[in-house]
Amino acid sequence: MIFRKTLLFLFCCLSLSVAEAQHWNQKKCAVVLTYDDALDVHLDNVIPVLDSLHLKGTFYLTAGARAFTQRLPEWKKVAANQHELANHTLFHPCDGSLPGRNFVSEYDLSKYSMRRLIDELRMTNTVLEAIDGKKERTFAYPCGDAKLNGVSYLDQMKGEFVAARGVHNELVPFAPRDLYTIGCYSGNGQTGQELIDLVKKAMQSNSLIVFLFHGVGGGHGLNVSNEAHRQLAQFLKQHEKEIWTTTFLEAAQHLKTAGAVKK
Structure with missing residues (x-):
């Protein structure tokens, strides 16, 4: 009797493990590589590595950034190669009223009107559609600021975005509470092994x-080395039978299709 109960318990555990693994496109987990702010290093350092390994990334583009406006043909090639071009606002406004925000100047979110912010978000979507021809888009909150004067501004625009990424640390379960507050791990000085350990x-x-990256091999105060980024990408490629490396949009669509979102 005890033997039979033990076998049943082991069978249930194995079945649960297998079922959980099915969640992420028949893999053990899902990994999304995101890159914020439309930096030159994303085109110069990141894209060559991802393309060489046939991995796809999500690029949260600030449409008013110089590295975007002056390199439009290159971003069009990025989109044509099935990387995700995603919305990171027109001018990257952050709430300058918060502590430690001395770096915020003319684009101070606390001085925006709701109308201005929504207009800029929609204009960014229009610009990105002109580049990649796509309607569905995801969003990332600049500086992680999700509210304007205490009001969640994306609540008024959820129909225009599939999902949104914040900046808080989180391993996301298969049944997240909200697709518009998905967390991440920010790259800032980690070694390749430290990034790989997070995937494990x-x-x-x-x-x-x-993953949220800004600088890769330079280009931003928040930075990981080219070598650390390359080691992470190579690990993902080497373990592609166990890891689903996808875009933020595809991961969100997968969760919606599977009915895994709690609200």
Whole structure:
């Protein structure tokens, strides 16, 4: 009797493990690589690595950024190669009223009207559609600021975005509470092995992990080395039978299709 109960318990555990693994496109976990602010290094350092390994990334583009406006043909090639071009606002407004925000100047979110912010978000969507021809888009909150004067501004625009990424650390379960507050892990000085160890945690817990990168090999105060980024990308490629490396849009669509979103 005890033997039979033990076998039943092991069978249930195995079945659960297999079922959990099915969540992420038949893989143990999902990984999304995101890159913020439309930086030159994304085109110069990131894209060559991802393309060489046939991996896809999500680029949260600030449409008014110089590295976007002056390199439009290159961003069009990025989109044509099935990377995601995503909305990171027109001018990257951050709330300058918060502590430690001395870097905020003319684009101070606390001084925006709701009308201005929504207009800029929609204009960015229009610009991106002109580049890649797509209607569906995801969003990332600049500086992680999700509210304008205490009001969640994306609540008025959820019909125009599939999902949104914040900046808080989180391994995302298969049934997230809200697709518009998905967390991530920010790259800032980690070694390649430290980034890989985060992926291993996602594999062990059958989770989605989203990485947020700014500088890669320079280009921003928040930075990881080219070598660390390359090591992470190579690990993802080497373990592609266990890891689903996808875009933020595809991961969100997958969760919606599977009926996994709690609200």
